[in-house]
Amino acid sequence: AQSVAQPEDQVNVAEGNPLTVKCTYSVSGNPYLFWYVQYPNRGLQFLLKYITGDNLVKGSYGFEAEFNKSQTSFHLKKPSALVSDSALYFCAVRDYTGGFKTIFGAGTRLFVKA
Amino acid sequence: EAGVVQSPRYKIIEKKQPVAFWCNPISGHNTLYWYLQNLGQGPELLIRYENEEAVDDSQLPKDRFSAERLKGVDSTLKIQPAELGDSAVYLCASSSGGSGNEQFFGPGTRLTVL
Numbered sequence: 664a665q666s667v668a669q670p671e672d673q674v675n676v677a678e679g680n681p682l683t684v685k686c687t688y689s690v691s692g693n694p695y696l697f698w699y700v701q702y703p704n705r706g707l708q709f710l711l712k713y714i715t716g717d718n719l720v721k722g723s724y725g726f727e728a729e730f731n732k733s734q735t736s737f738h739l740k741k742p743s744a745l746v747s748d749s750a751l752y753f754c755a756v757r758d759y760t761g762g763f764k765t766i767f768g769a770g771t772r773l774f775v776k777a
Numbered sequence: 778e779a780g781v782v783q784s785p786r787y788k789i790i791e792k793k794q795p796v797a798f799w800c801n802p803i804s805g806h807n808t809l810y811w812y813l814q815n816l817g818q819g820p821e822l823l824i825r826y827e828n829e830e831a832v833d834d835s836q837l838p839k840d841r842f843s844a845e846r847l848k849g850v851d852s853t854l855k856i857q858p859a860e861l862g863d864s865a866v867y868l869c870a871s872s873s874g875g876s877g878n879e880q881f882f883g884p885g886t887r888l889t890v891l
Contacts, residue, residue: 667819698812706781706868706882707820753819753828764833765810767819770888 665690667756669768676744684739686754696737697755697765698728705751723742724748733751744775749774781883783869788866789889795857798886802851809846810880811854812868826852832840841879855890865889 666689676682688694695714699707711722717760728739737754752769782801790796804810807828812820823842825833828849835842841860846852854861866887870880 697879699882704884706870706884707880709879709881712877712879755819756877759876762833764825765821765880767816767821769819 665756665758665764665766667754667768669752669754669771672769673764673772673774675774675776678746679743682744682748682773682775684743684752684754684773686737686739686768688735688737688754688756689755690745690758692758693736695757696728696730697746697757698722698726698737698739699755699767700754701751701770710752713755744773746775746777749773749775781871781881783867783883783886785886785887786884787887789891790859792861793858795855796859796888797856797872798854798867798869798888800852800854800869800883802869803881806847806871806873806881808872808874809852809870810845810868810870811852812870814866814868814885816865819835823867825852859888859890861890864888 668687670678692703697712698710701707708748710726711720713730714718730737753761753770755765757763757765784799809826813824814820824837824844826846844854866885868885869883872878872880
């Protein structure tokens, strides 16, 4: 069965410092991996995805993520955090063995301090 | 481009009452999803439509929940009767064809059952 783990409930980082939000997954087939961000009282917003190809994918707002097949991870990164990056981040996985159902992690709250 | 529209944004009802949520997806998106999001958790799929057909409703509590997507455009999710445990945010999302495509989410309907 598919599963996604976000091991940190909250990540705290100072503005200007690099940030990492961790995600690990478990699927039977080749995964499709996604990151979404949720601001208060709003729906989820797509950031980036990995389908195939280059393991490093770049997305919106300067975010990037690295697919690591051996570690079954897809960590979200940004070289320099902004206060406006403070939000709730969700990792999601999808694969054909699950009927392409998208499974979301529980979310990680990112807090960037000025 | 208009995003996914949901109404109402907030709904407060007493237990055992019926409630309905409406969603209008992005124009041209043939796939529509309804998710339930509890506080502090990621979205959980209730039902997925491909055009008019419900292709995955395995997580929909069919004794009290129902959904329809007439004409393959907008959709309605209904709960009858509502229970206290149904209090949550109900998210609608849509995507265009292709299993690797990202989903676009509406702002959600926050349901409170008293």
